[in-house]
Amino acid sequence: MKNGKYGVFSMKSIKSRLIAMYLGLVMIVMIVCGSFILISLQDIEIRRAEEQMRLYAEKIRDQVALTYEESGFQEGLLQFSQNSSNTSTIQGNIINTDGQTIASTVNGRGSFEQYKNSAVISALGGTPYFSEKSRDPESGTIYIEYAEPVLVSGTVKYVIFARMDASNIYSGIDQTRRTLVLSVAIAFLLTSVMGYIFANTITGPILTLSAKAKELAQGKLDQTVKVYSKDEIGQLSESFNYMAMELSRTLGEMSKEKNKLEIILHNMTDGVLSFDKSGQIVHCNSAVLELLGIDEFKDDFNGFINRYGITSGVYIDMMNTDFTKKINFWAGKKYINASFSPYLSEKNIFAGVVVVLQDNTEMKRLDDMRKEFVANVSHELRTPLTTVKSYAETLLDGAIDDKETAMEFLGIINNEADRMSFLVRDLLQLSRFDNNQIELTYSRINVDSFIAENVKASRILAENKKQELIFKPFNRDVFIMADRGRITQVINNIVTNAIKYSPEGSTIKVWPEEDSKYVRICVEDNGIGISKDDLPRIFERFYRVDKARSRAMGGTGLGLAIAKEIMDRHGGKITVESEMLQGTKMTMWFPKNMKQEN
Ligand code: ADP
Numbered sequence: 001m002k003n004g005k006y007g008v009f010s011m012k013s014i015k016s017r018l019i020a021m022y023l024g025l026v027m028i029v030m031i032v033c034g035s036f037i038l039i040s041l042q043d044i045e046i047r048r049a050e051e052q053m054r055l056y057a058e059k060i061r062d063q064v065a066l067t068y069e070e071s072g073f074q075e076g077l078l079q080f081s082q083n084s085s086n087t088s089t090i091q092g093n094i095i096n097t098d099g100q101t102i103a104s105t106v107n108g109r110g111s112f113e114q115y116k117n118s119a120v121i122s123a124l125g126g127t128p129y130f131s132e133k134s135r136d137p138e139s140g141t142i143y144i145e146y147a148e149p150v151l152v153s154g155t156v157k158y159v160i161f162a163r164m165d166a167s168n169i170y171s172g173i174d175q176t177r178r179t180l181v182l183s184v185a186i187a188f189l190l191t192s193v194m195g196y197i198f199a200n201t202i203t204g205p206i207l208t209l210s211a212k213a214k215e216l217a218q219g220k221l222d223q224t225v226k227v228y229s230k231d232e233i234g235q236l237s238e239s240f241n242y243m244a245m246e247l248s249r250t251l252g253e254m255s256k257e258k259n260k261l262e263i264i265l266h267n268m269t270d271g272v273l274s275f276d277k278s279g280q281i282v283h284c285n286s287a288v289l290e291l292l293g294i295d296e297f298k299d300d301f302n303g304f305i306n307r308y309g310i311t312s313g314v315y316i317d318m319m320n321t322d323f324t325k326k327i328n329f330w331a332g333k334k335y336i337n338a339s340f341s342p343y344l345s346e347k348n349i350f351a352g353v354v355v356v357l358q359d360n361t362e363m364k365r366l367d368d369m370r371k372e373f374v375a376n377v378s379h380e381l382r383t384p385l386t387t388v389k390s391y392a393e394t395l396l397d398g399a400i401d402d403k404e405t406a407m408e409f410l411g412i413i414n415n416e417a418d419r420m421s422f423l424v425r426d427l428l429q430l431s432r433f434d435n436n437q438i439e440l441t442y443s444r445i446n447v448d449s450f451i452a453e454n455v456k457a458s459r460i461l462a463e464n465k466k467q468e469l470i471f472k473p474f475n476r477d478v479f480i481m482a483d484r485g486r487i488t489q490v491i492n493n494i495v496t497n498a499i500k501y502s503p504e505g506s507t508i509k510v511w512p513e514e515d516s517k518y519v520r521i522c523v524e525d526n527g528i529g530i531s532k533d534d535l536p537r538i539f540e541r542f543y544r545v546d547k548a549r550s551r552a553m554g555g556t557g558l559g560l561a562i563a564k565e566i567m568d569r570h571g572g573k574i575t576v577e578s579e580m581l582q583g584t585k586m587t588m589w590f591p592k593n594m595k596q597e598n
Contacts, residue, residue, distance in 0.1 A: 015203040022195035023188065030187050034180040041176060045169045046132045046144070053090065053130070053146035057160040060092045064103070065150045065158050070096075073103035081105040093161040094150075095120055102158075115161055123147035123159040133166065142166045205233045209240055221248035271357030274343070275301040277350060291357050292331045301353065310338070328360065335364040369540075376542035380423055380556065384416035419554065426558040430541065433565040440483040440569055447480055447512045447519060448473040454488060455510055458495045466504045469495075472511040480519050480590040486566045487588070490574070493559040494523045494586045500553045501584070502527025518572075519590045526583035535578055539564040 060080060068076040073094050081092065093115065094103040101112035122129035131145040143163040150158040205228065212223045223244045227237045265272055271288035275281055279301035288297060299307060308329040324341040337360040345351040391409040400406045432438045455471045462469040498508045502525040513520040530538060534545045542557040544550040550557060560574075567574045571591050578584040 013203070014206065015199045018199040018202060019192065019195040022198060023191050026187060026191040027184065030184045034184060038173065038177055038180060042173050045173065049144045049164060049166070049169065050130050050132075050146065053144065053162045053164060054128075054148070056084070056090050056092060057128075057146055057148040057162045059084070060094070060160045060162070061148065061150050065094055065160060070102065077103045077105055090162055090164045093163075095124075095159040095161050097124060097156060097158070099124070101161075117145065119145045119147035120159055120161055123149045123161070124156060125149075126151075126156050133170075134163075142170055144169070202233065205237060209237060212240065212244075216244055216247065221251060269359075271355075273297070273304070273355040273357070274352060275304075275355070276352040282352065288357060291334060291336055291359055293334070304355075308336075328364075333361070334359055335361045373541055376557075377427065380542070381420060383551075384420045384423075387416045388413050419556075422554075423556050423558075426556050426562060429562055430558060430565065433562075433569070438569070440486060442481050443484055444479050445482055445484055445487075447478045447521070448475065450480075450484075450487075451491070451510055451512060451521060454491045454495065458492065458499065461496065461499050462508060465499060465502075467499060467502060468507045469499075470507060470509045472509065474512050474514070478512065478514055478519060482570055482590060483566075487570070490563040490566050490588060491521060491523070493563050494574075494588070497559065498523050498525035498527065498584070498586070500555070501525070517592055519592060521588040521590075522585060523587075524583060524585040529580040529582050529584055530576070530578040531580050535576060538576065539574070 060077065063080050064073055064076040077092060077094065084090075091104070091106045093101050093105070093112070095115060096102050099114065099116055099120065101114055104112045106113065117131075117134065119129040119131050119134070126149050128148045129146070131143075134143050134145050135141070136143060142165075144166040145161070145163040147159050147161045149156040150160060205225070208225055212225050216223045221244065224241050225237045227234050227241070265283070265285040268285060268287055271291045272283065272285045273281065273288055274283045281297060281300060284297040289295065305311075308331060310327050310329055322342055322344075324339050327338050327340065329336055329338065337358045339356045339358075341354050341356075343351055343354055391413050395406060395409055399409060429438075451471060452473065455469055459469055495508070495510065502508060506526050508523065508525045510521070510523050513522060530545060534543075537543045538545070539560050541561040543561075544555065544557040547557075564574055567588060572589040575587045575589065576584060577587075
């Protein structure tokens with residue numbers, strides 16, 4: 001065995017089997033032909049020798065045995081032998097019926113060799129006998145023998161026994177056999193080489209094809225093989241090239257389609273997860289990771305629903321129905337809506353579940369806000385109502401007779417009624433903003449005089465708290481386009497808040513600013529300030545850092561929410577900067593390119 005170019009060269013390979021077959025065939029042909037030739041050659045030689053011997057014996061019979069007297073046989077035989085051209089190879093003997101050699105072309109008179117072999121015995125019995133191969137027991141020489149009876153008046157009188165040294169014939173045949181064996185060996189060698197080359201021409205392209213097919217299977221699609229011939233292997237190569245081309249084209253199309261889908265799935269803002277019927281994850285797009293706030297999705301279906309506390313049994317539901325089931329859950333700070341839908345295989349059998357995840361945090365927040373708002377409104381209305389009711393009951397119970405107490409109680413009832421009416425007024429205003437029912441009436445407003453008016457109106461409040469209210473005007477004419485009534489409400493709310501949430505003796509500054517894009521009105525106090533946690537929420541409806549304090553000061557918790565709505569409507573904004581116990585700065589922003597009409 002040895003390593004071939006593309007694999008192990010073993011008896012199982014086509015190449016080795018081809019070589020073996022080729023060798024086998026040649027060997028069989030050579031051996032059969034060689035043996036046939038050898039046998040034929042041997043046969044021809046033997047037949048020729050037989051013919052020679054027979055003629056020789058017949059000549060002895062005619063020219064010696066039937067011509068001479070028995071006593072003259074030896075003489076006659078020698079005479080014959082000298083005349084015969086076969087003297088050197090064939091020896092002739094005349095044997096009488098007693099088996100005695102009475103004349104011979106070999107040896108001298110009186111010391112003839114005695115022959116008692118099957119040929120002589122057969123001839124004595126009247127039948128000529130030919131023996132192709134008879135070994136002389138003494139000398140070991142191989143002879144060809146022929147014995148023929150000489151009949152005189154119908155009875156055997158003598159036997160002519162001829163024999164010939166067959167060593168030459170047999171050694172000749174041996175020589176031929178050796179030559180044949182040698183030629184078989186040479187043929188074996190040549191056939192091996194030829195067989196190898198021949199097998200290579202067949203298996204070479206097959207091995208190339210098999211190597212290319214392996215590479216194809218490993219995903220290297222640009223495989224082609226050279227087509228050298230038009231035979232079966234050539235056709236196979238052509239088919240392979242066609243197959244590789246088609247495969248590459250089909251896979252290309254498939255991957256294009258897949259890429260398209262991947263891109264769509266990847267760029268979706270909704271998370272898409274799919275699980276097979278054993279619950280193993282099949283697909284997960286990047287939105288899922290973002291929504292769930294994870295780097296990698298490792299769960300199976302059960303792991304997923306358990307991790308996020310989704311009711312178990314979803315999977316069983318999915319298997320038995322074709323409905324989409326919607327479930328909400330929290331993933332960190334995100335409120336996720338998951339839609340579970342089963343998908344079916346081509347045979348309409350349940351094949352798995354697709355889960356689409358959507359970020360519902362904002363909706364959840366709005367929903368919560370709505371609920372909280374309703375609760376807040378109810379609460380805000382109930383508190384003054386309870387007070388009104390309890391004071392009214394006390395009055396009814398007799399307190400009305402005490403004029404002083406009655407007046408005090410009625411004053412409280414009046415205040416609470418005012419509070420309720422302010423609340424309802426603010427709520428109505430907000431609701432109108434929400435329903436887009438508020439039309440702004442724009443007018444050109446001089447900023448300095450606008451602020452001055454408002455500061456003047458609030459000064460009495462500040463003075464009550466011994467606060468200093470400082471106004472630093474532009475001292476030039478700067479105008480804004482705004483709804484005077486609405487922005488008066490805003491600045492009033494901000495300045496009142498600054499006064500409310502600053503201690504006695506503190507300072508409140510009001511001043512305008514201007515840049516290329518905005519005109520700003522700033523109100524700064526050095527009051528209690530607002531914590532970082534509360535800061536983003538103070539524009540929410542009913543949000544108050546300290547509810548009791550705000551209420552005690554007559555606040556509804558809606559002032560800044562309304563201010564924000566008004567500034568938004570003007571295309572501007574309201575911002576806050578604050579530091580706990582340091583003070584708060586509120587800024588109203590008016591864009592300079594604000595609507596000029598009205
Ligand atoms: P309120 O009627 O309670 O004043 P606002 O909407 O006007 O309602 O204000 C919301 C909350 O923001 C107030 O309850 C208060 O806690 C806080 N706030 C507003 N202005 C200031 C300020 N200048 N200093 C400190 N806190 C303030």
